[in-house]
Amino acid sequence: MSREIDYGNLMHSAMRGLIRTVLQDVADKGLPGNHHFFITFDTNHPDAQLADWLRERYPGAMTVVMQHWYDNLDVEENGFGITLNFGDAPETLYIPYDAIETFVDPSVEFGLRFETAEDDDDDDAPTDDDDTEGTGETDAETPHASDGDVVSLDSFRKH
Template sequence: MTDTINYAQMMQKAMQSLMIDVLKKISKNGLPGNHHYFISFDTKFEGVVVADWIKERYPEEMTIVIQHWFDNLEVNADNFSITLNFGDNPENLTIPWNSISTFVDPSVEFGLRFEDEANEDIDAVEEIPESKMVIIEDDDENNVAEIVSLD
């Protein structure tokens, strides 16, 4: 057991779960209203599957848009796969969840930013020195609690 709760990792997992739920819904029902998604991901990440010409054009990072036309959206435990058009050429992509850096729905000004697991420790909150405990002794035996309003 560790000495601390890794809130950053827990938050990443919760945000990832939200993204997975959204993509599951659109895989079953399509895109509602004006919703559309920009998803940026690391093309070098293990498990990313894109055509060679796409990888050559986007050797580091790529942003896809799920909007007007997409097909074969499958949501899996470790990744999602989708067919998108690139200049009227349908291409299959497989994108692992952990490769994603941003998930944005500009139609409602909603976005998620995912941190690299390697940077979690770097981005952790600086340690704050612990304050010394101050003990206040009160000899009054008839202490009465006072209700305070914080308006």
């Protein structure tokens, strides 16, 4: 019976731990300098919590922005809760770390992309699901993960 080290899952776990650490620092001390985050997550994840109207508007994935206005950032072991402003309507979200598809801090050109087996044929081009919400930013202002240092874990994944 042979055993293999699953580097792909270990890397995913480590990267999500990095996101948790960064968010905890922001919860404790606020966003430093020009730092801000674009976080794309799977709205269909069973543990994701968001208003029904948001889930209907973004049935696959949604990008939220943590920048000028956010409240109630609550960092937990498996995910984080946050209140964001959607067109002057505050909405509370809970985003599990394993629902996160991309995490980008354009102020320092840093990005993480968590690829799945379905992503193998995709490129980094934006799709109709790449809407930015939370601060009134538009798609044209949304940096994509290819703009900075991106850690792609697909090469480590066992197929």
